[in-house]
Amino acid sequence: MYLKFLVFLTATAVGSTSAANLVCYFTSWTVYRPGNGNYTVQNLPADLCTHVNYGFVGLQEWDGSLVILDDDEADRRQELEHLKQKRDENPSLKLIVSMGGWNEGSEKYSHVAADPNLRQNLIQSVLDFLDKYEFDGFDLDWEYPAQRGGQPEDVDNFIVLLQELKAALTPKNYLLTVAVSGGIASANTSYDIVRLSETVDMIDVMAFDYHGAFDNYVGHYAPLNASHLDVTDLQKELNVFRGITYWIESGAPPSKLNLGMGTYGRGFTLADPSNTSLYAPTVGDGNRQAPYTRTDGNVGYNEVCELYLATYQYYWDDEQQVPHIVNGDQWIGYDDMRSIELKARLAKSLGLAGAMIWSLDTDDFHGICGNGPYPLINTVKRVLNE
Template identity: 50%
Template sequence: MWKSFVLLTILSALAVDATDKVVCYHGSWSHYRPGDGKYSVTDIDPFLCTHIIYGFVGINWDGSIRIMDSWLEIDLAALANFNGLKARNPSLKTLVAIGGWNEGSTTFSAVASSASLRTAFVNNAASFLQKHGFDGFDLDWEYPAQRGGAATDKNNFSLMLAEFRTLFDQRGYLITAAVAAAGGSVDLSYDVPKLNQYLHFINVMTYDLHGTWDAAIGHNAPLYPSAVDVTVAQKQLTVDACIRGWISRGASPSKLILGVGTYGRGFTVANACSNKLGASHSGGCTAGPYTREAGILGYNEICEKLLAGGWTVTWDNLQQVPYMCNGNQWIGYDNPESIAIKTNYAKSMGLGGVMVWSLETDDFKGKCGQVNPLLNTIRTTLSLPITDGGSSGGSTGGDTGGSTGGNTEGSSDTTTTTTTTPAPVVVPPGSICTKEGYVRDATNCGIFYRCVLSGGSYIQHSLVCPFGLYFDTTVDVCNYPSLVAC
């Protein structure tokens, strides 16, 4: 069994072409945000993503589909305009997501428990797609057998998916799902081999791994464990552990889409910036001007704070993510560098692509530099062309995140810089970066650099392979050492 798993992982690492999806959610409520936070369907760049998912519609007790905001979605034609994006980009696939956190589990559970209601739900979903012009349906049931659900949800969800796949294959529609990431939740909610069989792809929500529900400060989406993660349970709350958990439970890597957040989660702390990971907190950070919810900030709000100055940015070499603090405010988030590392991780694991929650909290106005820096970093890392406003080819535009070369032997856990106006690291020609693309470190095969030409100079992004892997210059992914000429 172990040898089979290792072989599967090796083959997945070599399957570079499988990592080709950029799946993006759009939260329709962003239409109502104030000022520069307002983001409507008409603001979506149809070339940013390969698949875009409209969130959300609701489910009724009889298995029918509920439109959540008829004024926005019908009167103002948000659904029609959303699917109209395909007129500009015929390669784009559009899906609609049903559920979400606020929908809960109770209605889903009731419908899934009845054979007749399951069939009605599947037929209603297909009719909804046909009526509005969507290409697929995304099930965002959060979560089977949890939050008001029943123990039988796990099996009933699989039965529901089997019906979806049968009908949708006949009609040419996609069926996907947004799923919990952490192993404990996965075991409660999903028969993973069945999901792998019936879903076209699986959007793994590898974020919200820590937040104000925890007693101590933790990063929203760490790639690997921090220095304070010492128990088995703590070490499982990382992006890497979640993805490996899904694979070990029977998911094909090529079916998994790695979720990344265009937002951060923050805390109000007691002792200003002396607080580190694992310290106590008194609640969420101050709400931002656009998202207006304590404890969470969009990347557009974060980069504007960094531009205003006064923040200390720390790069965690172990977790491969940044965090920032100012006074009693502590915020863990993803920046272009950590997004590039996670995208390369998806490539190295042979995953099907990268999923983004969500479009409306990237820096879509380019107020901090590049337009949509996080989305364009994903595209650059996947060797896809930069879209409108992204001529810098994946430059950070916002903070540099205190970038480092990764967690090498003898390095400290964190690197800290105090910033006022963030700027990318410029490396003159003749140094590490002499051309665009990837360059492996001369002394450590687990470290590599992404070089981007911008304004006559090279921007150097330092990246690190997952533990135990080397960067393979023949295919530009991290690979097993035995397969790499180092």
């Protein structure tokens, strides 16, 4: 698979006369992180990204309205104002509000999308938010239609909702974007890819979280290519190359696709510390909560490079083209500058609109590790605009 990608890259690389999209998610809860992990809008250079997605706002199921997700709403409103100041510094920066995310679930989106009155309430609520905070567009990250308690009719209702949103947003020149699954099985279940692509302005393909502590075995969260250890059809699909090319094969125009990349990793606790290979048995989440992200099984690149590399053994997988580190029974797969450059080159070779980054706060935004601030995001930016 790696050789196939290299041949493809050489044969089809395309140039660009304008800056590629670099869509970066700002996650609102990072203002509460401790120490070097604390991240606010003030940490964001105004010219780093072309689009900043503010994530997340939520959905009120009972009336379909948009709601700011936080106990301290004043903090959120302050950060929204700070984002507008960043656009004042860089008028070409686009500010997008993103609704949804994993924790929001799927059921209430299914309910609202099925009801014409609730859809209209949602659309008016989105317009009110964009007008009030002077944002440039709306991003819908429903995870996922027809899954997680949703209904089969979600696939069609999702398109109807997007079409109605587009009709309302276009007269005001607001953008409409979506974040979608980079897993083939999930995409097959949730999306009418052709109709979705015809409706929205940009599609951010989340080509990550192919493996994690939700499995009971080791796997990299975002391998570029398949491994020889991937033997079933499903296993061979769980990688970035197959995820993004499936969207193209299914009718999504590359000019609307942004390849989603992570500035984080996922960890595992090995059942047997002497067995560190892919598919080695595991016994739950790894890392036992890293100090900044503070989430079982999840670790930021900033935590890896600042806190773990000195004591963990580093490995590079030549087939999957990604790194991982091991210390005792702890195994962490993540992206570094080398692997994320290869992903950016894939996006460029496919003629994609650009890249999406999840997320700003887990890059080495302080530049503590010696490669300057935001080494991963700046690597992607450099490659896309070469």
